[in-house]
Amino acid sequence: MVYTADKPHLAPSSDELRARIPGWGTDLDPANRPGVPKMRFDPAASGAHWEIPEQQEEKVPRERSIEHERLPPVFGTAQPLKGLSGRIRRYAYERYSEARSIHWMLLILGDRVDSIESQVSSLLALKPDNPITETGVLAEFRRGGLSSRLGKNRADGSHQWIAGLLVAAPYVLTGVALVSGIRRLARRR
Template identity: 40%
Template sequence: MQNELENTIAEFQDRIIADRNLDTRTKDIPGWGMDADPENDPTYPMKHWNGADHERLNYEKAPQQPIDMEVLHSVERPGITRVFGNSTPPSGLSGAVRRYAYQFSEATATHWMTLILADRINVIEGKLSDLTHGILPNPWIERGWRAEWKHNRPAFISKAATTALLITAGLLLLKKKNKRK
């Protein structure tokens, strides 16, 4: 990815180029700005346009929250935001997969689908971590089966019976296949 244009373009030039154009180039463009209408803003009233967009990133910022943990950040921004959430830093195999995902922009499927993959790996890591810490997951509570039993018993029983039946049928089928071999 090294030689692609997005990796070689000079950064933070947008306002410099825009100001230069406003100073010189736009004068020579017939009709420039004559139909500009500040009220033609489809985002109103959600956005109260005041021109701050053209400051780009040159606004007054809060002090930086100390970066005392690993914080992944989108490649579409120049760095970490002044504050960030400190919940669950990346770790283990899922963390490695997340680090890979964050090399790609938010416009790519690679970024998001890799994060979904990392999430699924993280679930397995969570179960392994539970077991190593002597915690036995309690699906009755944690999966809300207790609530289903209380409020939706017939459907819950029928779903559980169907699942049990399918698992038994699958196991029997496997056993039969193994016997044939």
């Protein structure tokens, strides 16, 4: 190919496209695109009838990014901080800004600790986690696990098995630890 100043003629004509594709070109004019320009000052457009929303009551101490100077007026109240995971997460929020990778790594650590804490508490509450039903793995049988993959030449075939390994590993490792602990105890006796 030779590179010239012309735009390559690769597409059908606009008339042809207009005839073939429903709605072709209806938003060709940027004036028809609601996101153009990106920022357009129009405070009335949202329907807000306040300058600042009323402040929501803070019934339990609410963690916040140190980049916020005050608690925003509206916030979610789902799953308040608790346990060791709560302490880790609170430290991440109180100590590090969002610009620091450690802020996010601590939050991910908190997630994993939360996972362990919740499995234990669920077990104690006699509502133990069921890895078979909770992973939905039975869909492999009900939704054509084999037929969805065999002969399909999918790019995710090379790595999907890792997810199974990551989910199963904590259970396998816990099982191995329990068995080896019981064996040691038995040997001592």
